[in-house]
Amino acid sequence: MxxxxxxxxxxxxxxxxxxxxLSYSKNLMTVELHFPKGGVGAKHSHPHEQIGYIVxxxxxxxxxxxxxxxxxxxxxxxxxxxxxxxxxxLEDTVLLDIFTPMREDFIS
Numbered sequence: 001m002x003x004x005x006x007x008x009x010x011x012x013x014x015x016x017x018x019x020x021x022l023s024y025s026k027n028l029m030t031v032e033l034h035f036p037k038g039g040v041g042a043k044h045s046h047p048h049e050q051i052g053y054i055v056x057x058x059x060x061x062x063x064x065x066x067x068x069x070x071x072x073x074x075x076x077x078x079x080x081x082x083x084x085x086x087x088x089x090l091e092d093t094v095l096l097d098i099f100t101p102m103r104e105d106f107i108s
Contacts, residue, residue, distance in 0.1 A: 008032075015039060021106055029102035035059070035089040043086035048099040050079040057093025062086045 010018035016036035023030050035041065035057070043062065052061075058072045064084040071077060079085050 024102040029099045031097045033095040035093045039089040041087035045084045051098045053096040055094040058090040060088040
């Protein structure tokens, strides 16, 4: 069962999207994201490797050069560095994203 961590304050990213930085070191970061139904994770790229886990909900995962994939609770995705990717949220969704190295832009 999924449980909220009350000691981490969510950051409002707008449009109903929130982000919690759960833990990190110089080499690794774990981030929890909440997206409302109809939300969009705009297409973007970054120099980090990323693995995403869908804690709850469903979405369409989009990646440059690949077909869109519908993903649901329990599914994962992998993003290579510098690959453009984004999501379209089909229902309220919670994601756990893991980055290496850590996303310095998230804490500055």
